[in-house]
Amino acid sequence: MRLSRYFLPILRDAPKEAEIVSHRLMLRAGMIRQEAAGIYAWLPLGLRVLNKISDIIREEQNRAGAIELLMPTLQLADLWRESGRYDAYGEEMLRIKDRNERDLLYGPTNEEMITEIFRAGVRSYKDLPKNLYHIQWKFRDERRPRFGVMRSREFLMKDAYSFDLDAEGAKTAYNRMFVAYLRTFERLGLKAIPMAADTGPIGGDLSHEFIILAKTGESQVFCHKDFLGFEAPDADVDFDDAAGLQAVVDKWTASYAATEEMHDEAAFGAIPAEAQVTARGIEVGHIFYFGTKYSVPMKALVTGPDGKETPVHMGSYGIGPSRVAAAAIEAGHDDAGIIWPDAIAPFRVGLINLKPGDAGVDAACEDLYAKLTASGVDVLYDDTDDRPGSKFATADLIGLPWRLVVGPKGLAAGQVELKRRAGGAAETLSPEAALTAILG
């Protein structure tokens, strides 16, 4: 993408209303724009990040056997009356009347609707297990929306729902998502630690939050330092192997890890002092097993092997891509701007032309741009007339993993400059060597 043709409304000054660093940087980098309290437009740069996050989540959901569909944003209030949550949900639910005075609501979550879809389509235990998910905008009418897309009112959520014949099957379904989440966050370039959690308004018996560590995180967390060295299972993990999945989950739940809410000072104190990690964390995923909480009142029944109808056991599994985008910035930034993990960077390379109009520099840039693009590398090519200082500031602010600079002086010596945003010195090398370094 040529910057001269792109839409990247950089703000040079930090907006006053932004209280946390990710919010400040996302506004400054032209990633998002507030359209109402807690309601944001995702500008082109931000949307690229959001889509890369969603794509990784989707790939890992699919790998784990979940099936994607798409539920609408608006729901009938009657559906929530079936589960009993319509009155219970409180003021965070955005309630709407249409022109015919029917009660609708903007879905804050989808347990009811997916249960309705499931019960209409599945009759027999033979069709189980099933895991259905979607990635859709949701709305929670926070009293005081703030922190940008970290806690917005309209937010994107991947929510998956599992259906099993019994508690044992449901536990395997839960483990499947647990493992998929480990893989997802690792691929996103984030260190996420599962921590036992309260079930809150979703309800249920078993729940884990996935927390990433970030100095500027929203809450205090406590864990064993072993977690910092754990690696997620490989891509060939067998999601049909219940025992294998359980072994992974056992490993990741054997050591102490807790949010402030669930913290047990005594249990934490029992860990050797040198293994105690106290840090700031951000919740980026939450999984629940809640058995028959929705299937009983909503009559989501299947015929079991014994010919009898039985309510299905369910779980739900959420990751908020819009929140993950902000959390990744909280975990990766410096004074100059964002430092993206490679996997979710909006572009992999920022190519800077120091002297547009200089035939040699233009030609060298066009050649690098064409070769990188042809190799499937996303490039943002700064071909604008801005001053070099401004171009470097923009590059640091938007935080692309590689910065490749072409200027007349270096080029006369057959050289360009390559630098990793995440650190390390700028390297002077030939254009071919730069391509090799980027393409790995």
Added chain:
Amino acid sequence: MRLSRYFLPILRDAPKEAEIVSHRLMLRAGMIRQEAAGIYAWLPLGLRVLNKISDIIREEQNRAGAIELLMPTLQLADLWRESGRYDAYGEEMLRIKDRNERDLLYGPTNEEMITEIFRAGVRSYKDLPKNLYHIQWKFRDERRPRFGVMRSREFLMKDAYSFDLDAEGAKTAYNRMFVAYLRTFERLGLKAIPMAADTGPIGGDLSHEFIILAKTGESQVFCHKDFLGFEAPDADVDFDDAAGLQAVVDKWTASYAATEEMHDEAAFGAIPAEAQVTARGIEVGHIFYFGTKYSVPMKALVTGPDGKETPVHMGSYGIGPSRVAAAAIEAGHDDAGIIWPDAIAPFRVGLINLKPGDAGVDAACEDLYAKLTASGVDVLYDDTDDRPGSKFATADLIGLPWRLVVGPKGLAAGQVELKRRAGGAAETLSPEAALTAILG
């Protein structure tokens, strides 16, 4: 995808409430499910079609230089008060109050919001032209929603907005989208004809609807038969060549083409009788040039080359992917079910195992499934225990382009059966020859 693990809730009987064939077939094929009047969930099979349509639209928008972003579904009423449309829009606008009694609305279109985003980010004519688009859910509170996703209340829309310094630039921007739409519909496998149109509530001076012909179309249309032979420009069309774009538009607007609303009997009568085409049509796209209608009241100004501030000239350009899915079915079906164009079929191949459990048949199916999948072909592999008749009926209903059948009898002779859904006899051939035929 193995059907045994998929979620495909086929309905054997046509639902009573569905008045048009696309609605009936989408419900029966397990593509969509109604969640409220005019509000649908897109089940896995339907979502695949919707995504394929959106992807083609996106590729052609990008090719034409449009930049993707994503605006939220909810908007502030105040924004629409700036343009004067808040009170004018009428009952189709879903008006919402949040917990703090702020007036919101579910966006039915985005001229106001994109103008607000543009004016905050662009100051100079040097940044023009710009075309910003998104693909997002919108809501129009139809008095009597019907016809399934053809006229739903919550619907998916690609809407693009162009910004230019003057009317001449805006005309080129309009032509760019006109040509992009020709390419888009041709790639979608649909014959679309541009017809001069009323501008309606969007307003403006120039407008075309893109109408596809379908026997069961919603309205009468009239055109010269030349249109049926026209081909859209190739992928290498130069979207920076204003004269070249104008030539394409001239060709596609020189002959008579009109919807019932705009029909001129005398002009149509002037066409030789043998060239007069009267048919049923479905609107699948609509483009508008409306000059400064929004930029003047909303003060979307840029500094021109003369240093003076001037309101930008705008256009907007819509295609509804959810509507296109239904329109494609209206244009392609028979008594047995849907006949998808290859480009938007949910899967390209339906592989049918006539005897699951038979080791030879299972092995042959697995081999074909693996080879097709490895070649990037989407396969829905019917590995269920259903009777062959039921499998064939499902295959016809969901309308995948290729049906590949493997049974014990044929296999004993080293043969499988291959058939195009769109017509033609079933062919008996070796598995290798079948692969060659499918992979082309």
